[in-house]
Amino acid sequence: MNTRTVEPTRFAAIQGASWTIGSLILFSVVFLTAAGCSGETDAKPAGMQDKKFPVMKSAQEWKEILGEDRYRVMRLHGTERAFSGEYHDYKKKGIYVCAACGKELFSSSTKYDSGTGWPRFYEPIDDESVGESRDESYGMVRTEVHCARCGGHLGHVFPDGPEPTGLRYCINSISLMFEPAR
Numbered sequence: 001m002n003t004r005t006v007e008p009t010r011f012a013a014i015q016g017a018s019w020t021i022g023s024l025i026l027f028s029v030v031f032l033t034a035a036g037c038s039g040e041t042d043a044k045p046a047g048m049q050d051k052k053f054p055v056m057k058s059a060q061e062w063k064e065i066l067g068e069d070r071y072r073v074m075r076l077h078g079t080e081r082a083f084s085g086e087y088h089d090y091k092k093k094g095i096y097v098c099a100a101c102g103k104e105l106f107s108s109s110t111k112y113d114s115g116t117g118w119p120r121f122y123e124p125i126d127d128e129s130v131g132e133s134r135d136e137s138y139g140m141v142r143t144e145v146h147c148a149r150c151g152g153h154l155g156h157v158f159p160d161g162p163e164p165t166g167l168r169y170c171i172n173s174i175s176l177m178f179e180p181a182r
């Protein structure tokens, strides 16, 4: 009698434990996939803390200008969810400018298909448009990229892009605004 009542309970406990471990693995996979592109982080890389930019504003001013979602990505170095942004599969011809200050950042002619849910470019529009900093969050060493005028966080650059540069600028849609070619 005792055996019959104890065993199903023990079985349920084991099932519960497996479910929990499964969820943790699934969570880790989803989390790491997202971090693989732009990196979900709410802290500025150390190299960004004291940088000066032509356009500087207080946190409160940026919050008012950008709104909550854009502020989280551009000023707190967050990452938009994959496939949630406007431009990951956008193919129109024109220029992508900084969503915070309007500086020209990327041309549609250097944008390429990624299929990973964030817009990708193989180079910025010119040498002066995008700045870089070292990002060591999440146990990875990555190169963070930001607008050279206002310091707004854009995404990261990786050395596995297509020719002619071999670079992959993986950028949050929400950090960009599109201006169609005239």
Ligand SMILES: [Zn+2]
Residues within 6 Å of the ligand: 098, 099, 100, 101, 102, 103, 147, 148, 149, 150, 151, 152
């Ligand atoms: Zn900017």
